[in-house]
Amino acid sequence: MLNTAGAPVVEARDVTVAIGGRPVLRGNDLVVREGEFVALMGANGSGKSTLVRALTGLRPLTQGSVLLFGTPLHDFRARHRIGYVPQRGTATGGVPASVREVVASGRLTRRGLLRPTSRADRAAIADALEVVGLGDKAGDGISTLSGGQQQRVLIARALAGEPDLFFLDEPTAGVDLPNQQALADALRTLSGRGATVVLVAHELGPLEPLVDRAVVMRDGRIAYDGTPLSHEDVHGHHHPVDARHDHVPHVGSPFDTLAHDHREGDR
Amino acid sequence: MSLTELLDLLGHDFMQRALLAALLTGLAAPAIGTFLVQRRLALLGDGIGHVAVTGVALGLLTGTSPTWTAVVVAILGAVLIEVIREQGHTNGDVALALLFYGGLAGGVLITGLAGEGAASLQVYLFGSVTSISATEVWYTAGLAVVVLTLTLGLLPQLFAVASDPEFARVAGLRVRFYNLLVAVLAAVSVTVAMRTVGLLLVSALMVVPVATSQQLARSFRATLLAAMVLGGLAAVGGLVVSAWLSARATVAPGPSIVLLALAMFAATWPVGVWLRRRRRLAEPFPIVAVDAPDSPDAHGVAGHDERAHDHRHDHEHGDDCGHPAVRHGDHVDYVHDGHRHAPHGEHYDEH
Numbered sequence: 312m313l314n315t316a317g318a319p320v321v322e323a324r325d326v327t328v329a330i331g332g333r334p335v336l337r338g339n340d341l342v343v344r345e346g347e348f349v350a351l352m353g354a355n356g357s358g359k360s361t362l363v364r365a366l367t368g369l370r371p372l373t374q375g376s377v378l379l380f381g382t383p384l385h386d387f388r389a390r391h392r393i394g395y396v397p398q399r400g401t402a403t404g405g406v407p408a409s410v411r412e413v414v415a416s417g418r419l420t421r422r423g424l425l426r427p428t429s430r431a432d433r434a435a436i437a438d439a440l441e442v443v444g445l446g447d448k449a450g451d452g453i454s455t456l457s458g459g460q461q462q463r464v465l466i467a468r469a470l471a472g473e474p475d476l477f478f479l480d481e482p483t484a485g486v487d488l489p490n491q492q493a494l495a496d497a498l499r500t501l502s503g504r505g506a507t508v509v510l511v512a513h514e515l516g517p518l519e520p521l522v523d524r525a526v527v528m529r530d531g532r533i534a535y536d537g538t539p540l541s542h543e544d545v546h547g548h549h550h551p552v553d554a555r556h557d558h559v560p561h562v563g564s565p566f567d568t569l570a571h572d573h574r575e576g577d578r
Numbered sequence: 579m580s581l582t583e584l585l586d587l588l589g590h591d592f593m594q595r596a597l598l599a600a601l602l603t604g605l606a607a608p609a610i611g612t613f614l615v616q617r618r619l620a621l622l623g624d625g626i627g628h629v630a631v632t633g634v635a636l637g638l639l640t641g642t643s644p645t646w647t648a649v650v651v652a653i654l655g656a657v658l659i660e661v662i663r664e665q666g667h668t669n670g671d672v673a674l675a676l677l678f679y680g681g682l683a684g685g686v687l688i689t690g691l692a693g694e695g696a697a698s699l700q701v702y703l704f705g706s707v708t709s710i711s712a713t714e715v716w717y718t719a720g721l722a723v724v725v726l727t728l729t730l731g732l733l734p735q736l737f738a739v740a741s742d743p744e745f746a747r748v749a750g751l752r753v754r755f756y757n758l759l760v761a762v763l764a765a766v767s768v769t770v771a772m773r774t775v776g777l778l779l780v781s782a783l784m785v786v787p788v789a790t791s792q793q794l795a796r797s798f799r800a801t802l803l804a805a806m807v808l809g810g811l812a813a814v815g816g817l818v819v820s821a822w823l824s825a826r827a828t829v830a831p832g833p834s835i836v837l838l839a840l841a842m843f844a845a846t847w848p849v850g851v852w853l854r855r856r857r858r859l860a861e862p863f864p865i866v867a868v869d870a871p872d873s874p875d876a877h878g879v880a881g882h883d884e885r886a887h888d889h890r891h892d893h894e895h896g897d898d899c900g901h902p903a904v905r906h907g908d909h910v911d912y913v914h915d916g917h918r919h920a921p922h923g924e925h926y927d928e929h
Contacts (some may be wrong), residue, residue, distance in 0.1 A: 367748045368747070368748065369744055369747060369748065388750070390748070390749055390750030393748065395744075395745055395748035395749070397742065397744050397745055404616040404617065404618070404740060404741045405615045405616050405617070405618045405620070406612055406615050406616040406788065406792055406798055406801050406802075407792050407795060407796055407797065407798065407801055408737070408741060408797060408798040409796055409797035409798070411797075412737065412797055412798050412799065413741070415734065416734060416737060416738035416741070416742075416745075416746075416749075417745075417749070419734055419735060419738055419746075419749055419751065420749045420750060422734070424731075424732070424735070425731050425732070450796070450797075451796070452796045452797075455857065455861075465745075468745070472749070478748075
């Protein structure tokens with residue numbers, strides 16, 4: 312449901328981002344309210360990932376402002392309130408790491424320096440692994456898991472800090488259907504607990520029933536913001552007419568031209 | 579050299595100092611090395627070592643303690659490498675290469691200017707037991723304790739930053755600070771290891787024990803702790819070997835320490851290969867969905883082949899038949915000669 316009553320969690324005004332001098336996002340306004348499940352959609356290069364990176368502070372803004380929970384981004388210290396799931400491929404390093412260790416690093420937002428893990432920390436880590444359905448894999452090496460399972464570990468890592476707001480960058484890209492389903496189940500649990508979710512997706516797949524609101528990006532601007540569109544609306548051809556259009560000037564009788572008029576009139 | 583002579587040699591003051599320095603070095607170098615390997619910067623220690631040669635030469639030229647000039651120059655070099663890498667103007671490995679050659683060439687040139695020969699530099703390049711004074715052992719111990727306290731104390735933060743810097747930044751960690759800290763700690767451990775392993779071989783003590791321990795360990799913490807144990811063993815063992823050989827020939831401790839560490843790697847590598855193979859075999863088979871028509875090898879229901887198997891079986895598959903038993907949905911498959919056998923009445927189905 313579009314939640315117009317909840318408090319704004321993300322307020323982006325006139326967000327403009329240039330990468331290497333080239334504008335990638337141009338003057339975007341976006342307000343996400345508490346409890347919403349927003350999908351950022353659009354083609355490759357449309358700026359949807361950049362928008363999420365701008366909202367998390369990973370990309371500096373060239374213009375505009377971002378407020379998280381009412382606080383400007385550069386003053387925002389309550390980092391435990393946001394959970395970020397980056398695009399996959401960052402889960403493994405040069406040294407083996409267990410699933411539990413990776414998930415535990417998501418708990419750092421709530422742990423002080425030089426403190427051992429408390430009982431609450433361990434409970435949150437175990438709970439995060441349960442939510443993504445990997446409770447039995449905690450001791451396994453992260454590199455022994457499949458791609459879809461690694462993606463779920465990254466979600467558990469974001470979850471371990473018990474945040475109120477999630478940013479997910481293409482969580483379903485390159486993930487097989489059963490794992491997408493497991494991902495959707497985890498996100499449904501989160502959403503049910505009242506979390507606000509902003510996710511970047513190329514295709515929604517099993518996530519479709521969860522999405523309250525779709526924001527479609529095109530060429531660095533928000534082109535659509537509202538209830539989710541069907542696949543055909545986003546990817547289908549916008550001109551429903553399949554009339555051929557010749558590049559050579561049409562030469563024919565006046566009646567021919569009249570016959571075409573009702574089709575081409577909309578262009 | 580007989581055993582009594584060796585024990586006699588080990589009883590000397592200078593030898594005990596050297597053993598203590600070697601042990602601390604062997605513990606500290608792999609601890610920081612684990613983070614370098616995690617960030618795929620295994621050669622950073624080598625680059626810093628080369629830069630530190632210039633620092634040693636500056637010490638020789640100015641007549642100050644080469645340890646301290648090496649610490650200062652190595653830290654500057656490490657910070658420079660980190661900055662170049664972070665700014666991304668040059669590839670990380672190209673930045674390393676530039677400092678490698680600059681540091682080594684500068685060191686040899688300045689040593690020449692100081693009127694010293696290659697022999698005085700050799701002590702720092704490949705380590706030397708006898709050159710360690712009592713005060714230097716205390717410096718070494720102090721620096722090693724600093725490195726160990728910071729790496730072990732900040733392990734969760736350093737792990738998070740090393741494995742996923744973007745996530746760490748969103749989580750509010752000061753990524754640049756931690757990256758610089760790792761670089762500075764690496765520089766400090768390079769100079770700590772200078773007197774025992776030597777600058778040209780120090781990186782081996784940072785990387786080889788990590789490579790050894792990750793053959794067997796499954797978690798980051800286990801890898802780090804095992805690498806520290808292996809590093810300590812290699813450093814002390816290598817030093818004793820070089821002392822033992824010293825009756826017949828002059829052997830610097832650096833090469834013997836590194837070769838011992840490499841021997842440990844060579845010994846565990848086959849075990850690692852075997853463990854990984856066993857783990858892969860024991861991985862449960864996925865249950866193939868029934869409605870997967872485009873899967874080319876989906877014959878019948880759930881990829882199940884009812885044909886009676888044409889191998890002659892001289893045994894029943896069971897707990898101790900020697901074939902890995904792997905979970906597959908609600909039953910167990912036995913991996914047999916590249917096939918998956920599922921017991922079915924009198925025969926085995928191919929799964």
